[in-house]
Amino acid sequence: MRDIQGIAASTGIAIAKAYQLVTPELTYEQITIENTEQEIARLDKALDVSKQELEKIKAHTKKEIGDEHAEIFSAHLLVLSDPELINPIKEKITSENAMAETALEETANMFIDMFKNMDNEYMRERAADIHDVTKRVLAHLLGVRFPDPALIDEEVIVIAHDLTPSDTAQLNRQFVKGFATDIGGRTSHSAIMARSLEIPAVVGTKEVTETVSQNDLIIVDGIEGNLILNPSDKELAKYREKQETFAKQKEVWAKLKDEPTISQDGEQVELAANIGTPEDVTGVLNNGGEGIGLYRTEFLYMGKSELPTEEEQYNAYKSVLEQMGDKPVVVRTLDIGGDKELSYLDLPKELNPFLGFRAIRFCLENEDVFRPQLRALLRAGVHGNLKVMFPMIATLEEFRQAKAILMDEKHDLKNEGLKVAEHIEVGIMVEIPSTAVIAKQFAKEVDFFSIGTNDLIQYTMAADRMNERVSYLYQPYHPAILNLVNTVIEAAHSEGKWTGMCGEMAGDPIAIPILLGLGLDEFSMSSTSILPARTQIRDLSKEKLASYKSKLLAMGTAEEVEEFIKEKTK
Secondary structure (H helix, E strand, O other): OEEEEOEEEEOOEEEEEEEEOOOOOOOOOOOEOOOHHHHHHHHHHHHHHHHHHHHHHHHHHHHHOOHHHHHHHHHHHHHHOOHHHHHHHHHHHHHHOEOHHHHHHHHHHHHHHHHHOOOOHHHHHHHHHHHHHHHHHHHHHHOOOOOOHHHOOOOEEEEEOOOOHHHHHHOOOOOEEEEEEOOOOOOOHHHHHHHHHOOOEEEOOOOHHHHOOOOOEEEEEOOOOEEEEOOOHHHHHHHHHHHHHHHHHHHHHHOOOOOOEEOOOOOEEEEEEEEOOHHHHHHHHHOOOOOEEEEEHHHHOOOOOOOOOHHHHHHHHHHHHHHHOOOEEEEEOOOOEOOEOOHHHOOOOOOOHHHOOOHHHHHHHOHHHHHHHHHHHHHHHHHOEEEEEEOOOOOHHHHHHHHHHHHHHHHHHHHOOOOOOOOOEEEEEEOOHHHHHOHHHHHOOOOEEEEOHHHHHHHHHOOOOOOHHHHHHOOOOOHHHHHHHHHHHHHHHHOOOEEEEOOHHHHOOOHHHHHHHHOOOEEEEOHHHHHHHHHHHOOOOHHHHHOOHHHHHOOOOHHHHHHHHHHHOO
């Protein structure tokens, strides 16, 4: 038995076998082959197994995410059946007595280099397809397991160095009971996805991929933030009991599903949810969400070989709005860059992508990407209570430019005789300190603010939120952060506008009383955090918490703030 410490990223207890989602070592020693026919038979077998896997992945992706996402695997299957690629590999085996591995890699690399240098974007994308497919076939030739999250068909705990958004998009909720990673923090994308999938997760363990082997029995304690590897019968019994206790606690919370969020002294606030796909709405409604405070639209763009069309986007937004009825839905326009890349856009590599060409900066320079999204949103807005939010706004000019493009598209759609939503609130994410500092000026022009604390904290503290070495500086209760949050809320209220928060801080049990006292109007969080937050708010007095405001804002450290608020809300 072994205990591994990490960061609690998504609550709950999961017990299952480990599934190593780690790219295998694909190195080999080159040798000359005597029996070339046998070598070609090896290649054919590896190609067949790869095809069977890709057919399964394609079917799973089609069922879980939709036809468009499944098309990427159709492209991979075409590569495996392409005689232009396969015949030269076989010829190399025969003429040069090359082993299948060598013939595969050398031929594939020749095509990859050729496609990469073409002017045609479609042909450049084929280079990525050949690269992905070659790795799969090579793994089968070498007899090593190629991990495929979409093919998991038994209950497992996924173990990975990190999980990319495209990895998590493939996870089958029915079988993946939890996950653990080497890197990441509470605000990394893998952690956020775990909460939206409603599965326990522990991240930032530093050693889980090295310590855990395939099929080891593992317990993920997403409440305390630790993993128990190959537990004893006694430990197993203890955690099964803990699992039951947590399930009973969830039943108690569930009784508040259809209740409003009202504090002890009668003040009402809104508890909304953060989502990534239309499928997430079920979890929002099941957990008593009063709205969607953040719809991350970039998941529509990920795991594909090309940009989503206006029609695809319209259907996704329409689906979310119709499911939510008259409840508000705040949709964030495309926010790529930082740790969210789109392979088909071929963006330049940057030394510091988190401070680089991303989010609204990318959209304002690429109107051919931005305008179809705005058109889709304006058209979908007639189906519900839509609010549009621009991410990573640093200057008033950026907001004005983005809003002007939105109004421009509204005018064009009307001229085309299409129905559009007449009255859509247009707001911004406050995640850059410059915006928070001049919130008064912004408040005169925006309809609402939504504070994105995940980035606001990393930019204010100059500490990369993906870097464990500086994770101690990720301090949501730091007085600098609280003062910025307070500035934004006061600026909004002075203009009769509202302020929400869609960063992870909004669902933090220690931050909730502070934010209630500062006057936050809307708390948007992972669906699973809504009912615990509602339970907590019902026991808090907003007026009493507001009386601590000046004292909290004048404190010097996050520790002082935390100790004070814990003492006052015992």
